[in-house]
Amino acid sequence: MEIAKKGKFVTDFYGSRPALGYEGVLSGYIETSADKALLSMAGQAKKKGEKAIETLERILSVCHRNNEGWPVIGNWMFSRCYINTCQAFFNARENKNHPKQSQAKMALRTIQPYLISMNNEGIPIIKPDGVQTYAMGKGFFKAYEYIKAGAEFELTFDFDSDVLKEEHRDYALNKMCLIGVGAFRERFGKWVWI
Numbered sequence: 001m002e003i004a005k006k007g008k009f010v011t012d013f014y015g016s017r018p019a020l021g022y023e024g025v026l027s028g029y030i031e032t033s034a035d036k037a038l039l040s041m042a043g044q045a046k047k048k049g050e051k052a053i054e055t056l057e058r059i060l061s062v063c064h065r066n067n068e069g070w071p072v073i074g075n076w077m078f079s080r081c082y083i084n085t086c087q088a089f090f091n092a093r094e095n096k097n098h099p100k101q102s103q104a105k106m107a108l109r110t111i112q113p114y115l116i117s118m119n120n121e122g123i124p125i126i127k128p129d130g131v132q133t134y135a136m137g138k139g140f141f142k143a144y145e146y147i148k149a150g151a152e153f154e155l156t157f158d159f160d161s162d163v164l165k166e167e168h169r170d171y172a173l174n175k176m177c178l179i180g181v182g183a184f185r186e187r188f189g190k191w192v193w194i
Contacts, residue, residue, distance in 0.1 A: 001161045003173070007191040008152045013118075015063035015071070015128065015145040016183035060143045061183050063128055066115045070126045071147060073118065075111040077181040078155060082108055085176040090168070099168050107164035111157055118151040125151055144183055152194070 063071035086104035099107075118125040128145040136142050159169055173193075180189035 001159050003157045003159065005157065006152065006154045006194050008194050009149050009191045011149050011188045011190045013147040013151060014183040014188045015061050017062050017064050019060035019062050059141055062145045064115065070117065070124065071128050072115040073153060073181060075114050075116060078111050079108060081176045081179050081181050082172060085172050085179050088179065089175055099164055103163055104172065107159050107169065109158040109160055111155055116153050116155050118147060118153045120151055
């Protein structure tokens, strides 16, 4: 069963993709591990002299982009949000009326489109609204590209109606807004269905 939904962010949405790209993060990990194993202490200290742009690339999380370079939300983010919602709200051991978590996961077939565009009052969002930085500890910062609250999006869920009861499916869809999508979703990436 397909269910089309339209959402509106009530908090800012934060990008979650490393600015270096996933390959860059892996490459950095491999280089760092090799450096620790092969370089002397003096060599390691000398190598750490990174430039400001390298620091920014290392600490910045950006929005995923479509082919036009516009910020988008990946359908995998909503899939993960749905699964997390089912895990948070359903407990078949304590309540026999609840679905098993494996059933809830299997019930969601797909979410379309793959890359979900955002808009403000019908005008496509073609670039993030800016970058927010946060001190995460002594001397360590994290930065996120963000889209301001109020951005809207549309997507379609495809459920197997034989696996999950309609009441459970609807409950999970309504509660997943509280879980959120994107980075820092404990505070950001929350929405309402409109």
